[in-house]
Amino acid sequence: MSTPGGNPRRADAMRNRQLALEAATALLAQPGTALTVEAIAKRAGLGSATVVRAFGGKDALLDTAISGLLEPVVQRAKTLLEKDSPEQALRTFLGELIAFQSAHHAISDQLGGLDLPATATLEAELVRSVDEMIAAARANGTIRTDLAPAVTTTLISQATYAIARSQPASQELADAFLTVLMDGLRPPTPG
Amino acid sequence: MSTPGGNPRRADAMRNRQLALEAATALLAQPGTALTVEAIAKRAGLGSATVVRAFGGKDALLDTAISGLLEPVVQRAKTLLEKDSPEQALRTFLGELIAFQSAHHAISDQLGGLDLPATATLEAELVRSVDEMIAAARANGTIRTDLAPAVTTTLISQATYAIARSQPASQELADAFLTVLMDGLRPPTPG
DNA sequence: CGATAACTGAAACACGCGTTCCAGTTAGAG
DNA sequence: CTCTAACTGGAACGCGTGTTTCAGTTATCG
Structure with missing residues (x-):
């Protein structure tokens, strides 16, 4: 069981969490593109599930980024x-x-x-x-x-x-x- | 064939068109409720297809109302x-x-x-x-x-x-x- | 009255999006 | 190296919403 919204246990997961956060932050500064989970995941080079899981949902991810x-x-x-x-x-x-x-x-x-x-x-x-x-x-x-x-x-x-x-x-x-x-x-x- | 976005031929259709327009206008003045086609249709007492057909799409309906x-x-x-x-x-x-x-x-x-x-x-x-x-x-x-x-x-x-x-x-x-x-x-x- | 074309609307469909599943992969402890 | 639990991500799902279908209804003309 992963910790929903919390910090992952493994180093690679923590790195991916950071990548997702950076991708979301970058997209917040680049309007015109839809701010979808898919877009964030693509930018981070991850699957959408990974992005969501690291924060427990899209809202929590954006809340952290913003x-x-x-x-x-x-x-x-x-x-x-x-x-x-x-x-x-x-x-x-x-x-x-x-x-x-x-x-x-x-x-x-x-x-x-x-x-x-x-x-x-x-x-x-x-x-x-x-x-x-x-x-x-x-x-x-x-x-x-x-x-x-x-x-x-x-x-x-x-x-x-x-x-x-x-x-x-x-x-x-x-x-x-x-x-x-x-x-x-x-x-x-x-x- | 009906005329998409234009005036219907039959009197009842024209009346329904008017009803849809009034319902949309009323909802524009009543925030808090989602401005969906379904909601407009329900308020007008019509089916959603009828509402859409009378104007050729949701956008055209709202354009007329606004x-x-x-x-x-x-x-x-x-x-x-x-x-x-x-x-x-x-x-x-x-x-x-x-x-x-x-x-x-x-x-x-x-x-x-x-x-x-x-x-x-x-x-x-x-x-x-x-x-x-x-x-x-x-x-x-x-x-x-x-x-x-x-x-x-x-x-x-x-x-x-x-x-x-x-x-x-x-x-x-x-x-x-x-x-x-x-x-x-x-x-x-x-x- | 018929007859027929216009019209109706519930249901099916299309589509985008957030979320979840699960079979496969991998980090990391022993 | 081995083994296992954590992690991954493509695919499936659920949901909301705009649009289209089509069998049934009805206005309207003659």
């Missing part, structure tokens, strides 16, 4: 929060988040309809970091306070997601979005 | 463009567009991976109207001109789409989005 990509982004958010001013941290982080999602927007296509617990946890952490940036910037007086904080968070999350999804993903568009968003978030000048 | 819903929105954009100031037209229209997409966000879920020529045409018209609003507002001095017009259009389209998709779809969120977007689009005050 959360592995997302992890450094979450860490980066925490770092920025400590080192920069809230407003600067927010802008820098959103720019990086857009770049990340653009480079892997196959991820966004998978988030709906799949069960990805580790990814969901990281996303929650990410939202929390953004919340902290917003709260600090509000206290700072650098962004407007006439909107509910929760609304601001949702606004930023959704807009970021949308811009990253748009085709073609250009740096110009990302910059324009950030400019408009940050200007729109500034406290309104009375009159 | 473009039927989109048509008045497109007309509304043209009306606003003539009657209101560019800035006001833009804000009003975007608000209505968000409301429309929120009420039918099953539509957005179908736009990818389906062949919907009539819908695509209407979408293009819609984008063109937004382009005109933007151009007029730029000429007017009411929105910033330091961004490429095409970038502004994409920005607005994508952001609108995202907000409409967000759950839960609240009026507060839509209003906040419009406020931030329109403020961010205003010409930046020097200094």
Whole structure:
């Protein structure tokens, strides 16, 4: 009996598990190709059964691959929060988040309809970091306070997601979005 | 031989065609239920074959249903463009567009991976109207001109789409989005 | 009324995809 | 080297969904 979703006992199986993970990660960054188990297996040079068995299912494999990509982004958010001013941290982080999602927007296509617990946890952490940036910037007086904080968070999350999804993903568009968003978030000048 | 995708010859068939169209339209406004041919047929009280035959395929049926819903929105954009100031037209229209997409966000879920020529045409018209609003507002001095017009259009389209998709779809969120977007689009005050 | 062509819809089919089976292969301990 | 349990992967399966078939029904013309 193998351990479903856990680490295999034999060295070759562990190597294959790694190959499957790398193949899935590579395909996440290469949109246009269907993200099927068959495609992942072919890219890894393995049979589809082997790929699935190593993780206990397609969902678990993608959860591992996506959360592995997302992890450094979450860490980066925490770092920025400590080192920069809230407003600067927010802008820098959103720019990086857009770049990340653009480079892997196959991820966004998978988030709906799949069960990805580790990814969901990281996303929650990410939202929390953004919340902290917003709260600090509000206290700072650098962004407007006439909107509910929760609304601001949702606004930023959704807009970021949308811009990253748009085709073609250009740096110009990302910059324009950030400019408009940050200007729109500034406290309104009375009159 | 029936006419695939065209109008049936017999009165009962025309009535069934109408029933299928109404069922599909109703399901587009009621998310959470899978938009399958079977579901549409059941709602219409018909067999699945009848539903498909009346339009020549699921895509054609949805294309007819969606473009039927989109048509008045497109007309509304043209009306606003003539009657209101560019800035006001833009804000009003975007608000209505968000409301429309929120009420039918099953539509957005179908736009990818389906062949919907009539819908695509209407979408293009819609984008063109937004382009005109933007151009007029730029000429007017009411929105910033330091961004490429095409970038502004994409920005607005994508952001609108995202907000409409967000759950839960609240009026507060839509209003906040419009406020931030329109403020961010205003010409930046020097200094 | 017939007569007939249009129409219906349950069932069969086609197809893609995730999962599981199982006969064969292989790593790795003794 | 030998032996066994772990592992492999092509094939079979299950499931969901769009499409097609075809025997039966019905609108509609004359």
